[in-house]
Amino acid sequence: MGPTRLPSAAPSSGGGVREARRRETRARLFEAALAEMTQHGLAAADVSAIATAAGVARGTFYFHFPTKEHVLIEVERNEEIRIVGELADAVGDLWSVLSQLVHQILRAKSRLGATVFRDMLGLHFSSARPIEDELAQHPLAEFLVDVITQAQNARQVPQELNAEELGTFFLTGLFALLATGAHDPELLDRYVSTIVKGMEMR
Structure with missing residues (x-):
């Protein structure tokens, strides 16, 4: 018997999981950024602090928000x-x-x-x-x-x-x-x- 093939829907399902994770990460960053700006203001808001609060690398912030x-x-x-x-x-x-x-x-x-x-x-x-x-x-x-x-x-x-x-x-x-x-x-x-x-x- 040959190898079991995944259903054709699997790639889109995996893509759906990735998209859900991307959206969840973006939402965490948005909330962390809003909290940082509420406390320190836009000019003094620290992107590194935002990323840390969201549990991601600093570069991830710029991926979602230029x-x-x-x-x-x-x-x-x-x-x-x-x-x-x-x-x-x-x-x-x-x-x-x-x-x-x-x-x-x-x-x-x-x-x-x-x-x-x-x-x-x-x-x-x-x-x-x-x-x-x-x-x-x-x-x-x-x-x-x-x-x-x-x-x-x-x-x-x-x-x-x-x-x-x-x-x-x-x-x-x-x-x-x-x-x-x-x-x-x-x-x-x-x-x-x-x-x-x-x-x-x-």
């Missing part, structure tokens, strides 16, 4: 997806929806902690931020463009204005305010009011 900034980009995207989910049933006029968006972003500070939240915002104004070209890579911006487009369809905002540019302008100003520590709800409400008045039909 830079520490890539970890924060992923943190941000996860938060944006969560915020957009929370706002899925948001109702009201443009001012109301944008105000809800601002308050949801402030809730992210409570979840992430002040240090990670500050570094995440600061990364928007840093030359070290990894380049992202597609709008789909920014769930919050994509949501905002949809909200502004709906306001245009309702004739609250002029059709000739570019919704993507308006959304970028709103978020850039908001992130700049928050990055400087301006978290007062009344100040942020005034910011929303000012931007909305600038968008609305005259």
Whole structure:
């Protein structure tokens, strides 16, 4: 009798195991990096300490994350997806929806902690931020463009204005305010009011 052959599904099964291990290692590194950044901040976070905490070699970190900034980009995207989910049933006029968006972003500070939240915002104004070209890579911006487009369809905002540019302008100003520590709800409400008045039909 010849040698027993493994079922043809075995290679893909082995590949599935390897992929599961890769994902598990990446998840450990992500959590270790987030813990290190929470304690020390992005600039002082030690990749060797992250790798040790995750139980892997230092080079393994760079296999999964080219830079520490890539970890924060992923943190941000996860938060944006969560915020957009929370706002899925948001109702009201443009001012109301944008105000809800601002308050949801402030809730992210409570979840992430002040240090990670500050570094995440600061990364928007840093030359070290990894380049992202597609709008789909920014769930919050994509949501905002949809909200502004709906306001245009309702004739609250002029059709000739570019919704993507308006959304970028709103978020850039908001992130700049928050990055400087301006978290007062009344100040942020005034910011929303000012931007909305600038968008609305005259």
